[in-house]
Amino acid sequence: xxxxxxxxxxxxxxxxxxxxxxxxxxxxxxxxxxxxxxxxxxxxxxxxxxxxxxxxxxxxxxxxxxxxxxxxxxxxxxxxxxxxxxxxxxxxxxxxxxxxxxxxxxxxxxxxxxxxxxxxxxxxxxxxxxxxxxxxxxxxxxxxxxxxxxxxxxxxxxxxxxxxxxxxxxxxxxxxxxxxxxxxxxxxxxxxxxxxxxxxxxxxxxxxxxxxxxxxxxxxxxxxxxxxxxxxxxxxxxxxxxxxxxxxxxxxxxxxxxxxxxxxxxxxxxxxxxxxxxxxxxxxxxxxxxxxxxxxxxxxxxxxxxxxxxxxxxxxxxxxxxxxxxxxxxxxxxxxxxxxxxxxxxxxxxxxxxxxxxxxxxxxxxxxxxxxxxxxxxxxxxxxxxxxxxxxxxxxxxxxxxxxxxxxxxxxxxxxxxxxxxxxxxxxxxxxxxxxxxxxxxxxxxxxxxxxxxxxxxxxxxxxxxxxxxxxxxxxxxxxxxxxxxxxxxxxxxxxxxxxxxxxxxxxxxxxxxxxxxxxxxxxxxxxxxxxxxxxxxxxxxxxxxxxxx
Numbered sequence: 001x002x003x004x005x006x007x008x009x010x011x012x013x014x015x016x017x018x019x020x021x022x023x024x025x026x027x028x029x030x031x032x033x034x035x036x037x038x039x040x041x042x043x044x045x046x047x048x049x050x051x052x053x054x055x056x057x058x059x060x061x062x063x064x065x066x067x068x069x070x071x072x073x074x075x076x077x078x079x080x081x082x083x084x085x086x087x088x089x090x091x092x093x094x095x096x097x098x099x100x101x102x103x104x105x106x107x108x109x110x111x112x113x114x115x116x117x118x119x120x121x122x123x124x125x126x127x128x129x130x131x132x133x134x135x136x137x138x139x140x141x142x143x144x145x146x147x148x149x150x151x152x153x154x155x156x157x158x159x160x161x162x163x164x165x166x167x168x169x170x171x172x173x174x175x176x177x178x179x180x181x182x183x184x185x186x187x188x189x190x191x192x193x194x195x196x197x198x199x200x201x202x203x204x205x206x207x208x209x210x211x212x213x214x215x216x217x218x219x220x221x222x223x224x225x226x227x228x229x230x231x232x233x234x235x236x237x238x239x240x241x242x243x244x245x246x247x248x249x250x251x252x253x254x255x256x257x258x259x260x261x262x263x264x265x266x267x268x269x270x271x272x273x274x275x276x277x278x279x280x281x282x283x284x285x286x287x288x289x290x291x292x293x294x295x296x297x298x299x300x301x302x303x304x305x306x307x308x309x310x311x312x313x314x315x316x317x318x319x320x321x322x323x324x325x326x327x328x329x330x331x332x333x334x335x336x337x338x339x340x341x342x343x344x345x346x347x348x349x350x351x352x353x354x355x356x357x358x359x360x361x362x363x364x365x366x367x368x369x370x371x372x373x374x375x376x377x378x379x380x381x382x383x384x385x386x387x388x389x390x391x392x393x394x395x396x397x398x399x400x401x402x403x404x405x406x407x408x409x410x411x412x413x414x415x416x417x418x419x420x421x422x423x424x425x426x427x428x429x430x431x432x433x434x435x436x437x438x439x440x441x442x443x444x445x446x447x448x449x450x451x452x453x454x455x456x457x458x459x460x461x462x463x464x465x466x467x468x469x470x471x472x473x474x475x476x477x478x479x480x481x482x483x484x485x486x487x488x489x490x491x492x493x494x495x496x497x498x499x500x501x502x503x504x505x506x507x508x509x510x511x512x513x514x515x516x517x518x519x520x521x522x523x524x525x526x527x528x529x530x531x532x533x534x535x536x537x538x539x540x541x542x543x544x545x546x547x548x549x550x
Contacts (some may be wrong), residue, residue, distance in 0.1 A: 061447025097151030150193025183280025200235025255487025262512025273494030279313030342376025388488030457512030
């Protein structure tokens with residue numbers, strides 16, 4: 001027996017009820033083992049299994065790449081506002097932070113009023129944001145801004161704490177008490193003058209990459225109202241793609257930054273594990289990272305420059321080497337001459353022809369400017385996703401176990417996932433972590449010879465969805481695997497991984513190219529993404545549903 005391509009409506013609700021029975025839970029376990037390729041892990045040779053890791057320290061292939069600054073010009077700005085175009089406007093007096101924040105709030109509400117909705121927020125911070133914008137406007141008037149993010153609107157995913165708002169993680173079974181303080185990354189953005197304008201919607205507990213959640217008024221893809229926007233950082237991707245904010249905070253446990261960035265046609269980076277503090281983010285676990293979705297490589301770099309650094313609230317940040325102020329922004333002018341880019345041939349063969357074609361064309365643009373493309377096989381890459389599913393679902397299930405035992409009313413798709421994976425023996429989780437250690441070692445070996453590993457961001461572009469499926473939710477294991485297939489490599493290794501928009505398919509839907517760097521070498525990843533922008537191989541396209549801040 002196999003799952004049909006997609007189950008929704010009455011059939012989905014019946015399956016959720018069945019999954020709560022002993023026989024039904026066992027059936028879900030068998031189905032997921034087949035559909036998500038989990039059973040394949042049992043047949044791998046013992047040589048692939050490394051010792052069980054005892055920490056999450058990323059394994060570098062070599063020290064971060066050192067290169068001279070080519071002093072190349074900045075990439076041209078996209079159609080939408082960026083932190084650079086906004087601060088230029090503030091400096092010249094052609095716009096003020098208060099005017100921009102008002103426009104952003106109005107735009108978010110207008111997008112939410114569409115049918116179907118393209119609204120990115122679960123709640124906005126209109127009153128507080130306007131007060132903060134007035135203060136920023138006064139700083140710019142006096143010629144004393146706090147820095148290049150002063151007055152820039154930012155949106156924050158609802159699993160990352162914003163003072164005064166509940167941190168519910170896309171659910172209604174989590175605590176609804178307002179956060180008493182900002183998450184560390186949010187506090188650092190605020191200290192740099194950024195203005196949090198709203199909290200973005202997400203899938204329930206971040207456990208589907210597709211972008212639906214019956215518990216929220218979820219947005220459709222700004223490029224096509226009959227397509228999903230990706231998840232789990234759904235609202236963050238939509239906010240940037242639609243022009244509501246140039247930067248949005250996301251979180252990524254299996255592609256949850258890179259997937260919506262790819263499907264919505266913008267930039268997103270999952271930093272190295274430990275680079276950005278997770279203090280104040282509710283997910284936890286060993287694969288989830290906090291990072292930005294943004295309208296340009298410059299915006300990604302400015303976020304990382306502002307938000308990175310040691311934090312007593314997250315001991316994992318002690319792993320990161322010291323970072324010079326402004327290091328990531330300075331890296332953008334390096335260019336790619338002498339860069340070695342590794343191609344994992346088996347993974348490229350698993351992408352759709354249109355995704356692979358667009359990605360390879362972008363890579364050829366890097367090659368034309370001095371990069372070298374070489375094959376970089378990683379044997380375990382094809383099994384990264386099954387290892388990732390075992391890891392992330394079990395860690396989430398453990399975190400929610402008391403609620404699961406009490407019969408909390410999760411969405412049917414999440415209830416089914418929890419029921420199926422709850423039957424998986426603990427030994428499978430441990431063996432998956434040994435495979436993870438093997439994958440980390442293989443990736444480090446590949447990165448001894450190359451500076452980047454290039455992969456598709458997703459196997460396909462945004463999937464079509466009906467109104468009924470979107471309202472009820474659905475189970476579609478093949479769609480999940482198509483979106484996560486190439487992303488778990490970055491999460492399991494902790495390596496930095498970026499999605500850049502490198503074209504449109506025949507239906508004018510965005511395509512993402514993924515660049516994976518060595519541990520702590522976000523600078524090389526960002527430099528390559530900026531060069532793709534510079535030569536026009538990566539470009540944020542204006543979607544059908546959009547708004548301008550300037």
